[in-house]
Structure formats: C-alpha cells, structure tokens
Amino acid sequence: MILSKVRVFIFIMLWGGGIHSVLSQHHGLIDLREASLSDNAEALDGYWDFYPNHLFTYNSFDDKFRTSFAFPDVWKADSTIDFGTYRVRVIIPESARNTRLGVEVPHFFSSYSLWLKDSLLGTNGTPGTTRETTIPEWKPSVFYFEAKDDTLELILQVSNFYHATGGTRKSIRIAEASLLKDKMNLIMVTDYMLIVMLVTISLISLGFYYIIRDYRSPFLFLSFFVLAWALHSCCSNMYRIQDWITVPWLWLVKLEHLSIYFTIVTALMFVSSLFPKDFNSKVLKIVFTVLSALFSMFALLTEPVTFTAYLFVYMLAAICLIIYVIIVIAKAFVYERAGATLMLATILLGALTFGYVVLSYLGVIEINILVYNFSFVILYTLLAVSMGVRLFMMNLTEENEMLTFDQLYKDTVKY
Numbered sequence: 291m292i293l294s295k296v297r298v299f300i301f302i303m304l305w306g307g308g309i310h311s312v313l314s315q316h317h318g319l320i321d322l323r324e325a326s327l328s329d330n331a332e333a334l335d336g337y338w339d340f341y342p343n344h345l346f347t348y349n350s351f352d353d354k355f356r357t358s359f360a361f362p363d364v365w366k367a368d369s370t371i372d373f374g375t376y377r378v379r380v381i382i383p384e385s386a387r388n389t390r391l392g393v394e395v396p397h398f399f400s401s402y403s404l405w406l407k408d409s410l411l412g413t414n415g416t417p418g419t420t421r422e423t424t425i426p427e428w429k430p431s432v433f434y435f436e437a438k439d440d441t442l443e444l445i446l447q448v449s450n451f452y453h454a455t456g457g458t459r460k461s462i463r464i465a466e467a468s469l470l471k472d473k474m475n476l477i478m479v480t481d482y483m484l485i486v487m488l489v490t491i492s493l494i495s496l497g498f499y500y501i502i503r504d505y506r507s508p509f510l511f512l513s514f515f516v517l518a519w520a521l522h523s524c525c526s527n528m529y530r531i532q533d534w535i536t537v538p539w540l541w542l543v544k545l546e547h548l549s550i551y552f553t554i555v556t557a558l559m560f561v562s563s564l565f566p567k568d569f570n571s572k573v574l575k576i577v578f579t580v581l582s583a584l585f586s587m588f589a590l591l592t593e594p595v596t597f598t599a600y601l602f603v604y605m606l607a608a609i610c611l612i613i614y615v616i617i618v619i620a621k622a623f624v625y626e627r628a629g630a631t632l633m634l635a636t637i638l639l640g641a642l643t644f645g646y647v648v649l650s651y652l653g654v655i656e657i658n659i660l661v662y663n664f665s666f667v668i669l670y671t672l673l674a675v676s677m678g679v680r681l682f683m684m685n686l687t688e689e690n691e692m693l694t695f696d697q698l699y700k701d702t703v704k705y
Contacts, residue, residue, distance in 0.1 A: 317358045320380045322464075327386045331394060331465035331473070334444075335361060339377040345419060345447045346375045348408040364399065364653070365456035372456070373419055373449035380442040380464065392434045392470035393444070396460035397529075399453040400426035400539070405445040406435055415539070417449030426452045426539040430528055432474055434467050452539070454599035459653050480663035481523070481530050487667055488520035491674055508677060511560035516670060518556050522549035523666070527659050543594045547601065548586055550651075554608050555582040561615055564633070564677065568622045574614070581607060605648045612641045612648075632676040636669070643669050 318339040325332050340359035341351070361378075365371045382391075393411065395404060401415030401424055415427030450456035463470075495513035499506050524531040525545040531537055537545070558578050562569045585604050589597045619637045643665045650657035 323383050328466045331463040333461035333463050341375040342371045362458050376446040390467040391437045392432045392467045394432045394463040396430050397428035398458045399450045399456045401449050403447045407443050417447045421451035424449045424451050432470050460656050477659050484663045488516050492517040507563040515556040515560045518553040547589045551582040551586050565622045569618045636672040636676045
C-alpha cells in the first residue's frame with residue numbers, strides 16, 4: 291500500500307498525469323489500447339470533432355457542421371465562436387473494460403457539460419446558446435463511471451460569453467478511479483498545507499512588525515506579500531474558496547486577478563525595503579504601483595470578458611520586473627550585503643516559481659498543481675528564513691540600510 295502511494299506521488303509530481311495518448315490516423319479517435327490506465331492518467335489530446343456554434347446531443351449530430359479541432363486549445367478572442375460541441379471516441383485497453391474509470395476535467399472558459407454517449411457525467415455551470423442562457427462556473431472536477439464498452443464516446447458541450455477566450459488550455463485525462471482519487475486527495479492536502487502556511491507566515495510577520503522597533507518595514511511588506519498569494523491560492527487552480535463559501539463566478543475571476551496585482555506590487559515593496567541601497571529606483575516603484583492600481587480598477591469596473599483580454603500585458607511587465615529583481619539581488623551579492631547569498635538563492639527560486647505561474651497564465655505551459663504547491667511551500671519558507679538571516683547578520687555587522695515606510699518612495703536614502 292505504501293509503495294503504491296509513493297508510486298502515485300512520484301508519477302503525479304513528474305508527469306502531472308502523463309501524456310501518452312496514441313493517436314490514430316483518424317480525427318476524432320484516440321487509441322489507448324496500449325496504455326495502462328491503472329498506472330497513468332492519459333491525456334486525451336489530439337484532434338477532436340468540433341461543431342462550432344452548435345450544442346448537439348448524442349442523437350442530434352449533423353455532420354455538415356463538423357470540423358476538426360486540436361484539443362486542448364482556446365478559441366481566439368476575435369473568433370466568431372461563442373459555443374460549440376466536441377466529440378471524440380476513445381478506445382480503452384482491454385484491462386480497463388468493466389472497470390470503474392474517472393475523467394479529470396479542468397475548468398473551461400466558461401461552462402461545460404460532459405456526456406458519455408447519452409449519459410450526463412457532469413457539468414460546470416450551464417452551457418447555453420446565448421449570454422442569458424449561459425451560467426459560468428470554474429471548478430476542476432473528476433467524474434466517475436463504469437466502462438462497459440471497449441470504445442467510449444465523449445461529448446463535451448462548451449459555452450463562453452463571459453471570458454476573453456473560450457475552450458481550455460488544459461488536458462482532459464482518463465485513468466482508473468483509484469488513481470485519480472489518490473491524485474485529487476493529494477492535491478487537496480497540499481492545497482490546504484500551502485494556504486495554512488501562507489496565512490501563518492503572514493500573521494507572524496505582522497506580529498514582528500508591531501513587536502520589533504528597528505527594521506520593521508520588511509515584516510509589514512512580507513506580511514502583505516504572503517497574504518496576497520494566500521488569497522490567490524484560494525481563488526485559482528482548484529478554487530478552494532468554493533469549499534467554504536459560494537462565490538459568484540464574476541467575483542471569483544475578479545479576486546483571482548486582483549490577488550495577482552496585489553502580489554506583484556507588495557513583492558516589489560518587500561524587496562525594495564530589504565535592499566534599499568541596491569533597489570532605489572523611484573520610477574520603477576511608482577510605475578508598478580500605478581500600473582497595479584490601474585489594472586485593479588479596470589478589473590473592478592469592467593466585466594471579465596473585457597479585463598481578462600489584457601492580463602497578458604501585466605504578465606509581460608511582471609516578467610521584466612522579475613528579471614530586474616534578480617539583477618538587484620545579484621548586485622547586493624556582489625557588494626556583499628548582509629545575508630545576500632541566501633536571499634539571492636531564494637529570489638532565483640522565486641523567479642523560477644513565479645515565472646512558471648506567469649507562463650501558465652500566458653498559455654505557454656500547463657501548470658502542475660502539485661509542483662506549484664510544493665514550490666511555493668519551499669519558496670515562502672526560504673523567504674522567511676533568508677529575511678531572518680539577513681536581519682540577524684545586519685545586527686552583527688551594524689549595517690543599517692532598512693527603509694521605513696515613509697522612505698520607500700524617496701529618491702535617495704541618507705544613512
């Protein structure tokens with residue numbers, strides 16, 4: 291049993307579900323006869339039949355509307371597609387017949403219904419043919435069923451009138467039910483582990499801010515920085531906030547975006563307050579503060595179909611900021627600032643971790659939630675430790691370079 295759990299954990303961490311689908315030469319057909327659904331969650335990637343701007347059921351398909359669509363992919367913002375129906379046949383291995391299987395479905399932009407022939411497996415929201423008949427919802431789910439035939443016919447109705455893009459960038463995966471249950475349980479445990487750890491670090495940092503008389507500002511900004519990412523962790527990926535309260539989809543999307551902007555600007559404040567001799571660009575701090583404020587107001591005052599279309603602009607700016615922060619910490623390392631070595635290693639890990647998230651939002655990669663969770667657990671733990679080491683070494687070397695809150699936006703700091 292223990293070895294089985296370890297095997298599942300390693301498999302999920304390294305491959306995130308596996309992409310081993312053997313595509314046939316025919317579009318709309320995926321051949322998994324050589325796969326092992328007890329060991330791997332197979333991604334159903336390939337060319338699916340697609341019926342744009344039609345919501346068909348099992349017995350109502352009209353092939354004159356059939357096209358081929360590379361799945362997964364999103365509909366472009368300027369496309370004429372508002373809804374559609376996907377269909378694919380999946381040949382499963384003989385060992386999986388008469389077995390309980392599961393289909394792992396990511397969130398779609400912005401609602402879907404999944405059918406196994408004429409049997410409804412599950413839904414997120416309500417797909418419709420108009421904005422009024424469509425109800426958006428985001429909640430990655432796993433749907434279970436008994437595989438009675440050697441070929442499964444999956445029908446996916448998707449509708450989007452609320453987001454800048456439609457469809458999904460993430461794979462649908464199929465595996466034996468026990469494997470997917472283990473995976474989802476592990477994700478849930480690591481989700482809550484990350485959230486609890488972030489809230490704890492935030493509260494402890496805030497406590498130090500009120501207790502310590504000198505060098506206080508890094509604790510305040512660290513508290514805000516970590517709390518912002520705790521909010522983001524609740525309002526993204528598995529959307530754990532929905533486990534506790536019902537949040538309307540509109541505000542769920544707004545909170546996800548607002549938490550990104552708040553995280554970036556508080557991270558900037560934190561690094562600036564910790565290394566003011568090396569990070570003293572008033573222009574950069576003002577630009578990102580104003581930029582984050584403008585994007586926040588834009589998200590609050592407009593609909594998701596509008597503000598989500600411009601997220602990539604902010605993400606590209608965030609990439610530039612990450613590169614600049616690496617240069618700043620490297621400069622502090624060269625000048626042998628107290629504690630800069632550990633902080634440089636931490637910032638490099640942070641750059642990789644946040645870069646991973648940014649690339650997922652830009653649609654370049656598909657995020658692995660377990661890698662995401664463990665990376666941020668390690669990152670924020672190192673961040674708290676490295677800040678403590680820096681402050682301790684500063685006291686030993688009598689290096690006094692901390693910015694107060696009032697000094698943060700001044701051009702120069704007098705020592």
